[in-house]
Amino acid sequence: MQTYYSWNVNGVRAAARKGFLDWLAATKPDILGIQETKAHPDQLDSALRAPAGYHSFWAAAEKKGYSGVALFSRQQPDDVQFGLGIPEFDSEGRTIIADYGAYVFITAYFPNGSRDHSRVPYKMAYKKAFKEKCDE
Numbered sequence: 001m002q003t004y005y006s007w008n009v010n011g012v013r014a015a016a017r018k019g020f021l022d023w024l025a026a027t028k029p030d031i032l033g034i035q036e037t038k039a040h041p042d043q044l045d046s047a048l049r050a051p052a053g054y055h056s057f058w059a060a061a062e063k064k065g066y067s068g069v070a071l072f073s074r075q076q077p078d079d080v081q082f083g084l085g086i087p088e089f090d091s092e093g094r095t096i097i098a099d100y101g102a103y104v105f106i107t108a109y110f111p112n113g114s115r116d117h118s119r120v121p122y123k124m125a126y127k128k129a130f131k132e133k134c135d136e
Contacts, residue, residue, distance in 0.1 A: 002030040006107060012037040012070065016048050024051055030074050033096070033107025037068035059083060059093040068093040069107045075100065084129045094126065097133070106134070 005027070009015040012034060024032065040060040041049045050056040054072040059082045061067045077098035083090030095108045108130060113120040
């Protein structure tokens, strides 16, 4: 039986300080998608950037310390797509799509609408684009 996890880590460096790598080694998921990494891979040490036993894929926001997703997979996917192919969303590092042939695993960090609702149109546009990608 394969195991799949999705986890909003609210900062991968903070999660690492709280035992993220120990948890990963103990649970050994086949695939783990993490959201809200808030880091570029070049800001991370190699153990966190590419945990032993996993193929690692990162989609970071252009703005450092903001959003971002990562995927850790024991099996090499047949294909990996970073983003939805729409620059306004892809610049925020919100989506990784991994195709394994028999199935597809997606890790995505959906936008918040903001307290003042200023990003609700952006959020709704992302949701629409995400659904269209899933329908392909």
